[in-house]
């Protein structure tokens with residue numbers, strides 16, 4: 001049977017075909033659609049599965065690992081920077097191994113398009129000594145998800161499946177196999193010397209792990225030198241070794257070349273970039289004059305190839321060492337690699353004008369929150385965090401963004417730095433969303449409170465994980481599978497972290513919010529003050545139920561009162577506010593299709609030109 | 614077997630992804646192999662987005678410069694940024710109120726105005742594709758696009774509205 005599937009859905013399918021019944025994830029582009037697809041397809045086929053949005057990636061991996069300690073087949077799903085959060089569990093799990101099967105899906109984002117780094121999860125797998133598959137297409141990703149589970153079960157090791165964004169969000173017609181109906185029961189065999197290994201035992205486990213990897217590196221199924229057109233005599237002058245989406249791109253490019261040009265190259269595909277097959281590299285080094293290694297986004301295969309003399313790739317600069325691969329970059333690399341003998345020349349230097357930058361949605365409550373913050377603490381340091389609200393940078397209301405949860409640690413450290421060495425302490429705010437607060441803000445807040453830091457904790461509570469497609473948070477109580485759990489109140493959690501001043505305000509009530517933020521700042525300066533939390537609470541408009549709560553006002557700009565000063569666009573940046581086309585005075589109008597009628601821009605205009613009718 | 618590299622450009626929220634899904638659905642109905650790519654994440658918040666659709670024997674969804682057979686543009690401002698993807702002799706179809714210097718009028722449609730006038734402001738993408746399906750370079754027939762809309766509709770009401778938008782687009786030629 002054929003079905004159209006997103007790469008992410010195909011991976012979920014592959015897991016189910018091979019009997020995976022427990023999946024844990026934290027949402028993050030480009031991996032977010034895997035868990036919902038796992039739930040949906042499992043449900044459609046009546047399989048008893050459990051899938052959960054864990055509060056962060058470390059917890060997701062610990063949970064999936066534990067299921068695999070009882071003989072179950074499980075998966076932990078995250079984006080590449082999520083693996084940083086899960087690193088502790090990931091590296092340790094390779095030593096302990098599993099009795100069931102454990103696949104860690106870590107989705108990379110070369111570019112980066114929606115991440116703070118373009119790190120290569122395969123490099124992480126190498127560090128952790130975990131085998132890693134690199135699929136090239138959605139179809140292959142579904143097959144490799146299953147192969148990874150089987151390999152994990154066979155070796156008793158966690159195995160990584162590493163897709164990149166191009167694959168996660170590629171859609172393809174794919175062939176499906178039956179979903180496994182296997183219903184094994186969990187069994188926990190007590191082995192404290194293994195599951196709770198002390199450092200002495202860890203050494204032995206490390207040796208065992210090394211032996212398994214050596215065996216795997218000799219497995220003929222992963223000998224990539226036998227693949228491709230190897231029967232050609234004599235061999236082509238040039239060999240190309242590629243994996244994953246980089247292979248897909250290369251094969252399309254070679255297929256598009258005229259025969260006499262493509263005939264110079266033989267393309268080899270690596271399915272398992274780590275551990276790299278131990279003889280294949282050497283065979284190819286002997287077979288070809290020169291080799292080019294094409295992979296994303298770091299030289300994982302290249303590092304393992306040995307003889308660097310005959311090898312081109314990222315290390316010698318044939319392929320750039322940053323940014324996503326695209327047909328133009330590959331084309332240039334191929335020309336460079338083959339000495340441009342007679343490759344087609346092509347217009348590869350067309351410079352495109354920059355695109356429109358993303359901005360918060362029309363009516364987004366975050367926009368009102370940022371505006372109030374700038375009014376309340378105009379000379380403040382705004383320590384930001386990760387989510388839609390990182391776009392506060394467009395509104396000039398965000399000064400830092402390091403990683404998940406860092407807004408709170410950074411606000412605390414800004415305070416300590418200025419309190420101990422500065423002449424005065426500027427207003428400091430930590431801006432963090434509800435989901436990010438649950439993810440890693442809580443330990444940071446306990447730390448800041450303990451250290452005695454003082455700042456305004458501005459919690460933007462839109463009751464969802466908006467950036468990645470509105471996954472529920474623990475505050476909603478709703479779970480990934482739609483069941484209702486206990487709703488964990490942010491206020492109670494803040495109290496539990498020792499926060500004594502907490503205010504909850506609707507960000508649409510801008511003047512009240514501004515007042516509360518000023519008050520909060522005063523509290524941080526009071527002799528017995530500390531951290532003051534202001535929760536701006538209004539649901540994300542992407543949630544249909546929240547959208548129904550919109551005032552839906554009719555808002556327009558009076559042509560004769562607008563001076564064309566442009567302040568509203570600069571300071572508020574609602575996508576519905578547009579400079580009129582061909583207006584000599586650059587007056588602004590409201591695009592009625594885009595406007596959601598929130599009325600939030602009305603008080604912004606210094607000339608009172610924006611009106612509700 | 615159809616062989617076509619198609620690119621769709623627009624702004625987040627305009628239904629670029631939906632349109633590429635619709636075309637892939639048509640490909641599935643036609644029995645063609647295809648692979649497509651959509652922008653996700655941060656860019657979906659009103660920023661520039663593109664979708665790439667490769668129908669035929671391909672492994673990667675990415676389209677290079679000078680190689681798209683057809684470019685569909687839902688927001689006129691995105692035309693400049695994406696036109697270099699089109700191969701010499703390829704086709705560009707643009708949703709635009711204004712004339713564009715290097716495009717003949719038959720390649721332009723005021724799809725937004727038409728959609729708003731017909732009280733279908735959220736269906737600009739469908740109006741546009743109903744019209745685009747009339748062009749020779751478009752990989753599938755109008756009838757197949759209708760079929761695709763039907764198979765993808767999640768409710769009868771949506772199916773009716775989407776078919777209507779598609780039909781309004783068809784009448785624009």
Ligand code: SF4
Pocket residue numbers: 557561562563564565566567568569587588604605606607608609610
């Ligand atoms: S609406 Fe007001 S703020 Fe915006 S440009 Fe006109 S006068 Fe300036």
Ligand code: SF4
Pocket residue numbers: 362363555574575576577590594595596597598599600601602
């Ligand atoms: S009322 Fe103003 S702020 Fe709200 S969506 Fe419309 S233009 Fe934007």
